[in-house]
Amino acid sequence: MIRITIDDIETQVEEGTTILNAARKIGGKIVPPALCYYSSLKGSGGKCRACLVKVEQASARDPRPMPKLVASCCTPAQDGMVVRNITSPEVLEARRGVVELLLINHPLDCPICDQAGECDLQNFAYEHGLEKTRYEFPRRTFDPIDIGPHIQLHMTRCILCYRCTLVADQLSNDRVHGILWRGEVSEISTYIQKAIDHEFSGNMIDVCPVGALTDKHFRFRNRVWFLIPMDAHRNCAKCCGKVVLWLRGKEIYRVTARKDEYGEVHEFICNECRWEHYNLNDWVVEGPRAFQPWSVINANKYHANTKELPHTLYSKLDNERWNEFEGVN
Numbered sequence: 001m002i003r004i005t006i007d008d009i010e011t012q013v014e015e016g017t018t019i020l021n022a023a024r025k026i027g028g029k030i031v032p033p034a035l036c037y038y039s040s041l042k043g044s045g046g047k048c049r050a051c052l053v054k055v056e057q058a059s060a061r062d063p064r065p066m067p068k069l070v071a072s073c074c075t076p077a078q079d080g081m082v083v084r085n086i087t088s089p090e091v092l093e094a095r096r097g098v099v100e101l102l103l104i105n106h107p108l109d110c111p112i113c114d115q116a117g118e119c120d121l122q123n124f125a126y127e128h129g130l131e132k133t134r135y136e137f138p139r140r141t142f143d144p145i146d147i148g149p150h151i152q153l154h155m156t157r158c159i160l161c162y163r164c165t166l167v168a169d170q171l172s173n174d175r176v177h178g179i180l181w182r183g184e185v186s187e188i189s190t191y192i193q194k195a196i197d198h199e200f201s202g203n204m205i206d207v208c209p210v211g212a213l214t215d216k217h218f219r220f221r222n223r224v225w226f227l228i229p230m231d232a233h234r235n236c237a238k239c240c241g242k243v244v245l246w247l248r249g250k251e252i253y254r255v256t257a258r259k260d261e262y263g264e265v266h267e268f269i270c271n272e273c274r275w276e277h278y279n280l281n282d283w284v285v286e287g288p289r290a291f292q293p294w295s296v297i298n299a300n301k302y303h304a305n306t307k308e309l310p311h312t313l314y315s316k317l318d319n320e321r322w323n324e325f326e327g328v329n
C-alpha cells in the first residue's frame with residue numbers, strides 16, 4: 001500500500017491506483033469531477049481535462065512539485081504524493097477554462113434537453129463555470145444523424161469523451177460508430193449511417209455524460225425531476241436485470257441501468273430490459289432509488305436532504321477578475 005494526501009486528507013491505496021480513485025476512496029467534496037473517465041470501461045479517461053489537479057509533491061522520494069496540472073483519472077498515485085484539488089485556486093481556475101472550452105460550441109439547449117437534471121456537463125458548468133460567455137463567433141453545427149431505432153444523436157451536445165465508442169467496443173462485437181475527423185470538425189458518426197442495433201447499445205445512452213445520445217422512447221415525454229425513480233429487477237437471461245424504473249403514477253416512462261454516486265454504471269443492462277418491459281407487472285419493485293442530496297431529481301420529493309447545493313463549496317472563489325470581461329450574459 002502507498003500513502004497519498006489529497007486536500008490535506010491522507011489515505012492508503014494500492015500501488016497503481018490513480019489519483020482520482022484515491023480521492024474517491026476518501027469520498028466527499030474533494031473528489032475531482034470526471035466527464036470522460038468511467039471505471040468500468042477500459043481505456044477511458046484523459047480526454048476532457050475536467051479532473052485536473054495540482055501535484056504539490058510528486059512522491060516521498062522526489063518531493064518536487066509536478067510542473068503543470070495533471071489529469072487525476074490517468075495519473076497514478078505515488079507513495080508520499082501530495083495533491084491539491086478544491087484547495088487549489090489554480091485548479092479551480094483551470095476548470096473554469098475547461099468549462100469555457102467545452103461550452104464554446106455547446107448549444108443553450110438545457111431547457112429542452114432530456115439530459116437536463118442529470119447532466120454531468122450541466123453540473124460541471126454550474127460548479128466551476130461562469131454565468132456568461134466571451135465567445136461571439138458562430139458555433140459549429142451538424143445535421144441530425146439517425147443512428148438507429150432507439151437512439152437519437154445530437155452531435156452539437158457531444159463533448160467527444162469517447163465513452164460511447166468504448167461501450168460499443170467492449171460490450172458488443174460489432175461497433176459501427178466512432179469518432180471521425182480531427183480537431184474542431186471531429187464528430188461521432190456511424191459507418192455510412194449504419195444503424196446501431198446490438199443487444200447492449202442502450203448503455204451508450206447511460207454512459208453519455210451529456211444529452212448527445214438520448215433515448216428515442218423517452219425524449220420530450222417528461223423531465224427527470226417529475227419522475228419517481230425506483231429500484232427494480234426481473235429475471236433476465238441476457239443481463240443482470242437490475243434497473244431503475246422512472247415512474248409517474250404506475251406508468252413507466254423509462255428504464256435505465258443503476259448508476260453509482262459518480263454517475264457510473266457497473267452492471268450494464270440489455271435492450272430488452274430497457275425497452276421491452278414498460279408494464280409494471282414485469283418487475284419486482286425494490287423501493288425508492290437514493291440520489292446525491294443536491295441532485296435536482298430529489299426536488300419536491302425529499303425535503304430534508306435538499307439543503308446543501310454544490311456551489312456553496314466554491315463560494316470563496318474570486319470572481320472579480322473573470323467578471324471584468326465583456327461577456328454575453
Ligand code: SF4
Pocket residue numbers: 106107108109110111113114115116117119120121122157210211212
Ligand atoms: S447536454 Fe447538458 S449542458 Fe448540454 S444542453 Fe443538455 S442538459 Fe444542458
Ligand code: SF4
Pocket residue numbers: 157158159160161162163164165188204207208209210212213
Ligand atoms: S456521444 Fe456522448 S458518450 Fe459519445 S463521445 Fe459524445 S459525449 Fe461522449
Ligand code: FES
Pocket residue numbers: 033034035036037045046047048049050051052071072073074
Ligand atoms: S475525467 Fe480525467 S480527463 Fe476526463
